[in-house]
Amino acid sequence: MLKKLALVLAAAASFGFTAPGSAFAEYPARDIRVVVPWGAGGGTDGIVRKLTQIAEKSIGASMYVENIEGGISATGIAKVMKAKPDGYTIGALTYDSVITVPWQGLLPSYKMDKLKLIARVTSEPDALIVSKDAPYETVKDLIADAKANPGKVKVGIQNIGSRTHLALLQLQEETGVTFNLIAYPGGAALQKEAILNGEVAVVATSLGDLAGLIQGGDARGLMEFSGTRNPTYETVPSAADEGLDVRMGSFIVLAVPARTPDDVVAKIEGAYKAALDGEEFQTWVANVGVTPDWIGSADVTGWSEETSEVLFKQMDDLVARGVISK
Structure with missing residues (x-):
């Protein structure tokens, strides 16, 4: 019996198999896919x-980004949940992936416990951004126009029920406009097209999202939904500067399928931490106005659960008051 077992183990080793939960000694042995659930x-x-691009220099394999759009990020992240837990599929979760999709229950099979969170890498407040030809110099100008023309001032948000939608609902409620x-x-990406082709003069997203347009002079920030000013865009007032209470923003969290071995997760985490801390990314990100904001694997799941609990309660309260529907 022992001899047969030894032969079986030897055969398994010859084909590169490892026992469940053991280290992937050769990881990574091939290209790694990174799913971005947006355009x-x-x-x-x-x-x-x-x-x-920077992390792949540390991890020792080619890494490529695949854009899988749809379902307010659910389509792409659901594919990450279903992928083999071998470290060769990584997902980039955003606010909607962590908050909107689970709260709305858009996909019954979409469960956060199907993922193992690696790290939060950035955080950034959302903002009101206007086209270069918009007649608004301040957020007060925008509010005054909306009061004079109820329901006529177009503002481009991202998804119904998204964080940008909630931010605008809060702004409407606080200022008494529609x-x-x-x-x-x-x-x-679609908001960018809309502001360039004149579909709307105002959009709600982060300054970093439209950094190219802002730097090129095609758009400008009107106000960030934050308590302090963005050091990259110091001329853009915060909501606190304007005497407003609305606060809203997004983040990027990296994750892999839930049963991915811990040593593989550690290698991915180490590569991205080195990339984030390095001079190349720090210099680049400062120009787009996004804040590197690392929370590692030891704490990111707890942070995610606490954040979800707070925001779920806020949205449930809005439903109870008839402001939004679920």
Whole structure:
């Protein structure tokens, strides 16, 4: 019996098999896919591509970004949940992946416990951004126009029920105005197109998402939904500067399928931490106005659960008051 067992183990080793839960000694042995659940050209896509490009120098294998859009990020992240837990599929989660999709229950099979969170890598407040030709010099100008023309001032948000939608609902409630909210489910990439072709003069997303337009002079920040000013865009007032209470923002969290071995997770985490801390990414990210904001694998799941609990309660309260529907 022992002889047969030895032969079986030897055969398994010859084919590269390892016992369940053991280390992947040769990881990585092939290309690694990084799923971005939003369109190419948006803020999340740009940040993840840059960080991944640097991380692959440390991890020792080629890493490529694949954009899988749809379902307010659920389509792409659901594919990560279903992928083999071998470290060769990584997902880039955003606010909607962690908050909107689970809260709305868009996919019954979409469960956060199907993922193992690696780290939060960035955080950034959202903002009101206007086209270069918009008649608004301050957020007070925008509010005054919305009061004079109820329901007529168009503002491009990302998805119904998204963080940008909630931010505008809070702004409406706080200021007593009604905007014409136009949803662009593809995220910042479609908002960028909308502001360039004149569909809307105002959008709600992060300054980092539209950094290219802002730097090129095609758009400008009107106000960030934050308590302090962004050091990259010091001329853009915060909500606190304008005497407003609305606060909202997003983040990027890296994750892998739940049963991915811990040693593989550690190698991915180490590569991205080195990339994030390095001079190349720090210099690049400062120009787009996004804050590197690391929470590692030891703490990121707890942070995610606490954040979800707080925001779920806020959205449940809005449903109870009839402001939004679930």
